[in-house]
Amino acid sequence: MLADRSVLITGGSSGIGRELVRQFVANGARVLTTARRESALLETIEGLDPDRAFIVPADLGSRTGREIITTEALRIAPIDVVVHAAGILGPKARLADYPEDAWHEVFHINATSVHLLHQALVPLLAPTATIIGLASSVGRVGRGEWGMYAISKAALEGWLEVLADEWEGPVYSVNPGGTATAMRAEAMPDEDPATIPSPADIAPIFLRLARAEPGEPSGSKFDARDFIGADPLAGA
Template sequence: MSELFDIKGSVALVTGASRGIGRACVRLLAEAGAIVYACARSEEALHELAAETEGVRVCVLDLRDEVMVEELASEIMEAHGRLDLLVNNAGVLGPRASLDQTSAEALREVLEVNVVGAFNVLSASYPALRAASSPRVINLSSSVGRKGRAQWGAYSISKFGVEGLSEIAADELGEDAVVVTLNPGGTATDMRAEAYPDEDPETLPSATDVAQTIVLLTRQLRAEHSGGRFSSRALFELAKTSPRGAVELP
């Protein structure tokens, strides 16, 4: 196995950091010693997170605003000269509806955040990622981004876009970079509650459980994984059957 990625001292950017999976991910990465740029629109939630966790830098922005995203990428480049890890996690659900019940406007709104927003961050980060010695990019996808399913219209289409974005970046960023998608699976967050209002969140993995799989991926990804698709459920199983710290990705 090649050397593990060292989270301590790394520079990370996590989008969708104000709640859910992104917030948990910021916490775990910062606790492991990374400098973490935590992005979202909700200023108060981000300042609360930064006050609780050392090493967190707040960036209040809407990912749809490409100028602000460019400014953030330049700020990271100026401060650190590189970006080691991008967790492209922000997303919206949009309407749970069949295609004939989805308006073009609703589709556009979801694509604007989930695809254009993810594109804005990833493309603006290219110079800083290229300046890192072994950059990692983890793009949050979904099972419906890999196989279409009825009633998941706009969201499903957007996650197919994320899968494509990820494969293109894996091909473009060169052999030192590792770019993958992660399907977190059903996770107890606001988005899941919006999609399944009658479900008991206690029956689901927590955002922290999923953030642990993001940390695991960050550490263990190797060059040959680039362009690959991972799922948190499979990683939970792998972690259960492997002795502590010795997980080897398939």
């Protein structure tokens, strides 16, 4: 389905990013994935075709980390698809109490680093590469005590809107909705993960968007839950 498409996925050591790496490789893509934890990245690619799955341990938040990623990304260039799945939750706290250090860190990872990585990757991207960002329900409609996480995801969607207007290829913002991952468990410790979709349930929407053809819509915002078992681009 994605034969020989080159894909870069951030946040591949856990949760949604990890599942996307596995499903993209299983569907024929060549995938380079990145996150800080090398051992967790190695777990992600265990059993996958070594000619199609590559890892780069690096911190997206640092210039050095982003340079390491772009240097390694040369091996899959030109890149057809980038999925910006890395993100952090930060503390759940009212704005009045929100710690200043976390304010800066969460914005830096969830918004600024996506922009800076994109800038660094531009020379390696195919001219009509597909760019996918991971949004959040609390970024679309702010919710108390989600603090900078919500604000940074709203900012990320703003960034994706601007990019969609500038970039030749498709740009998509996908809100996974509550999905059973480590981040979700941290955010909602009392929730039974069996009651919400798994990363595997929502991965097909990313696979479909990754093979958008020229002329299919760009700049679109999707709620992954609406498209479990359905084509997000059908009739769009």
